[in-house]
Amino acid sequence: MEKNQAPAMKTYTKYLSFCTENKIEFILVTAQIEAAIKESGIKEGLCLVNPMHITAAVIVNDNESGLHEDYKRVLERLVPYNADYAHNVGEDNAASHIWRQFMGHQVVLPVTKGKLDFGMWEQVFYCEFDGRRQKRVLVKIIGE
Numbered sequence: 001m002e003k004n005q006a007p008a009m010k011t012y013t014k015y016l017s018f019c020t021e022n023k024i025e026f027i028l029v030t031a032q033i034e035a036a037i038k039e040s041g042i043k044e045g046l047c048l049v050n051p052m053h054i055t056a057a058v059i060v061n062d063n064e065s066g067l068h069e070d071y072k073r074v075l076e077r078l079v080p081y082n083a084d085y086a087h088n089v090g091e092d093n094a095a096s097h098i099w100r101q102f103m104g105h106q107v108v109l110p111v112t113k114g115k116l117d118f119g120m121w122e123q124v125f126y127c128e129f130d131g132r133r134q135k136r137v138l139v140k141i142i143g144e
Contacts, residue, residue, distance in 0.1 A: 007144040012040030014139045020131030026068040027126040029058075029137070033109070034116060036139045043114045045143015050106040052138050055096035055130035057103035063123040071127075075099045096129035103127055111143055 014036040018027060029049075037047060049058045061067065075095075079102070085094030107124065110117040116124075126137055 009142065009144060010040070010042055010045075012036070012042060012141040014039065014141075016126075016137040016139060017134065018126060018128065018131075018137065019134045020128045023129070023131050024072060025128045025131055026071070027128065028063055028123055029126050030063075030116070030124045033124050033139060037111055037114065037116065037141055040141040040143075041114075042111060042141050042143040045111045045141060047109040047111050047116070048106060048138070048140040048142075049109065049124060050138040050140070051100075051126060052136045053130075055093055055100055055128075056135060056137075057100045057105060057127040057129070058107050058137065059103055059125050059127055060107055060109070060118075060122050061125065062121045063125075068125075071103070075102060078102070093130040099129045100127075111141065 016029065016032055020027070033047060033049060051058050079095045079098045081095040082092075083095065087094035087097065109124070116122075128135065
């Protein structure tokens with residue numbers, strides 16, 4: 001490599017699979033994301049985590065079950081699951097589409113020295129709003 005040449009950018013892709021027992025679940029995936037970062041060999045960069053389904057989200061927050069229950073209660077109050085939605089003709093998951101938009105579709109995470117560069121309580125969660133079937137999450141790590 002020449003003196004002023006930047007190191008080559010690398011990418012790494014991994015897919016996580018989920019089939020939840022319940023229609024609505026919050027699944028802690030921090031360890032799986034950390035494992036993917038380690039497998040990638042990337043020391044400095046970014047990690048995109050995308051749920052690949054229009055009825056799921058990925059968020060970063062505290063690993064506290066009361067908070068997860070609060071999310072569900074607030075979402076149900078704002079967008080009731082069993083309300084009469086135009087999308088529900090032949091389906092029953094319109095609320096799950098809207099919940100996903102409120103919670104956020106995907107996250108981009110900082111990678112520093114080969115690890116997630118997080119605050120003390122930050123954790124990554126896969127949020128399922130229309131479960132009980134196979135779903136995938138894309139983990140794409142970009143860096144050097």
